[in-house]
Amino acid sequence: MTNRLEGLLDSVRGHRVFIQTHNFPDPDAVASAVGLQRLLEYFSIKATICYKGTVSKASIAGLVTSFGIEMTEIDKLDITPDDYVVNVDVQTNNSNITESDGTTVACIDHHPTVSAYDYRFRDVRICGACASIVADYFFSNDIAMDTDTATILLYGLKMDTESFNRGVTDLDIEMFRKLFYLCDEDKLKKLTNHQMEFSELKAYTDALSTITVYDGVGFAFINSQASDGLIASVCDFMLTLVEIQFAVAYGYRGNGLKFSIRSELDYLDAGTITSNALEDIGTGGGHAIMAGGYLPFDNIMDADFDLQEELQNRFMNAVYFSRELQNMLSDPAAVSDIVASTDVHNE
Numbered sequence: 001m002t003n004r005l006e007g008l009l010d011s012v013r014g015h016r017v018f019i020q021t022h023n024f025p026d027p028d029a030v031a032s033a034v035g036l037q038r039l040l041e042y043f044s045i046k047a048t049i050c051y052k053g054t055v056s057k058a059s060i061a062g063l064v065t066s067f068g069i070e071m072t073e074i075d076k077l078d079i080t081p082d083d084y085v086v087n088v089d090v091q092t093n094n095s096n097i098t099e100s101d102g103t104t105v106a107c108i109d110h111h112p113t114v115s116a117y118d119y120r121f122r123d124v125r126i127c128g129a130c131a132s133i134v135a136d137y138f139f140s141n142d143i144a145m146d147t148d149t150a151t152i153l154l155y156g157l158k159m160d161t162e163s164f165n166r167g168v169t170d171l172d173i174e175m176f177r178k179l180f181y182l183c184d185e186d187k188l189k190k191l192t193n194h195q196m197e198f199s200e201l202k203a204y205t206d207a208l209s210t211i212t213v214y215d216g217v218g219f220a221f222i223n224s225q226a227s228d229g230l231i232a233s234v235c236d237f238m239l240t241l242v243e244i245q246f247a248v249a250y251g252y253r254g255n256g257l258k259f260s261i262r263s264e265l266d267y268l269d270a271g272t273i274t275s276n277a278l279e280d281i282g283t284g285g286g287h288a289i290m291a292g293g294y295l296p297f298d299n300i301m302d303a304d305f306d307l308q309e310e311l312q313n314r315f316m317n318a319v320y321f322s323r324e325l326q327n328m329l330s331d332p333a334a335v336s337d338i339v340a341s342t343d344v345h346n347e
């Protein structure tokens with residue numbers, strides 16, 4: 001048994017176990033939770049999957065119903081401090097997780113850590129999908145995996161890497177190769193095809209008509225309550241345009257705005273730019289190539305600005321700052337200029 005698996009099992013033994021995903025779970029979150037649930041089951045540890053938000057979106061609903069996955073909204077569970085919580089596809093203290101009353105003991109995630117937390121067991125590996133990390137527990141420990149579990153994990157892996165176009169690492173490729181031979185290809189194809197509901201089509205097309213482009217940066221606004229999938233789809237679509245290398249899509253979520261950000265350029269780190277752009281008014285962060293953010297309207301209640309304009313300015317400023325930094329780093333003359341000017345300053 002690998003040290004990782006041993007550490008994971010040790011961290012949850014002896015208590016009721018809840019596997020919690022980020023709010024509004026996406027396919028990778030659900031897949032990771034199910035994979036972990038089956039892994040624990042193999043060791044006779046029963047775990048309940050829970051979440052906050054909804055699982056009504058097409059890409060999730062299909063997954064949940066076709067595999068009979070049981071997931072419970074956190075408010076419907078009576079979780080006490082005596083219960084143990086394992087985070088998957090998310091980390092405690094992030095803005096996209098609503099904490100329960102349980103004690104968080106472990107975390108399996110593939111996102112960079114935004115705020116540290118002292119887990120009993122922590123497995124954070126930066127890769128394309130959390131499902132890859134969960135799959136690795138099976139293969140590294142020679143634990144047999146059934147067809148359904150393989151199909152579910154592969155679906156999570158495919159969706160989070162946008163069919164191996166986004167953030168793919170060696171681990172993802174290795175897990176793909178292993179999962180592929182075990183999965184049900186027909187079922188996987190059906191799941192992958194059904195991504196959007198007809199009811200979302202109007203919001204999608206409306207959002208496309210709002211796209212504006214400044215200097216390689218695209219913005220789109222969804223003028224209604226928008227699911228993560230819808231915002232992400234609009235954002236992904238923007239990158240298909242030749243003129244756009246950095247995309248920002250946002251729409252209403254609760255009493256605020258939810259953001260999805262994508263970058264095709266190495267020096268434009270989506271996570272850093274989003275965190276800078278929303279500084280003081282909201283929260284944001286994530287990977288270099290994809291990030292998310294949230295702006296609660298309560299934070300800007302007294303603000304006296306045009307919101308759309310303000311947001312675009314903030315993102316553009318953050319992008320320009322990153323570009324300048326890049327120019328400086330790639331131009332030794334500029335760096336020595338700065339050094340020279342600093343010297344003058346010191347004299």
Ligand SMILES: [Mn+2]
Pocket residue numbers: 028029089110128129130160
């Ligand atoms: Mn994920």
